[in-house]
Amino acid sequence: DVKVTQSSRYLVKRTGEKVFLECVQDMDHENMFWYRQDPGLGLRLIYFSYDVKMKEKGDIPEGYSVSREKKERFSLILESASTNQTSMYLCASSPPPSGYNEQFFGPGTRLTVL
């Protein structure tokens, strides 16, 4: 079974802190994704990566950056956390092509920025 793990289930940070969210997948998938999920808004794509060191902006990249140094690991970085970044963050992975295959999701990280 595909397993996608996220470094934390719950995280509390202060405004202005630099925040790292880590995601690891064990199925050798080329594609990895970061979404945020807010009540009533569904899943919104922040960034995705289709290969090591490659990244593409999603629908809401502002205030975020990503890093993919190894195929199995995709990190989401909040350079200076703000209260409007309080949300549930979901990581996913899939084999290519990304839009024609099931994405496998991690359990999510609930981030609260105070």
Add this chain to the structure above:
Amino acid sequence: GESVGLHLPTLSVQEGDNSIINCAYSNSASDYFIWYKQESGKGPQFIIDIRSNMDKRQGQRVTVLLNKTVKHLSLQIAATQPGDSAVYFCAESFSGYALNFGKGTSLLVTP
């Protein structure tokens, strides 16, 4: 069904009844569609998918129907069980690009 607003649509069904969850997608060029189920505190889980060259696809207790004419997708769950209570998301993509998710529908199964 799915909506653009901030309120999550809710569907309440009795245990044993059939459920139908609807989704209106936005892009007439979309050629791949997928349904996910998300239980409380968990990440979304794949239920079933369908390509645009099909109108219907069946899985275990679930059926997805695609009407490209009106850009409508539905998920039918037969003999709904308490374990089916969750939020259901449809997603679309075109040309193999990233999936575009809907806002979700909450399904509540009552005894």
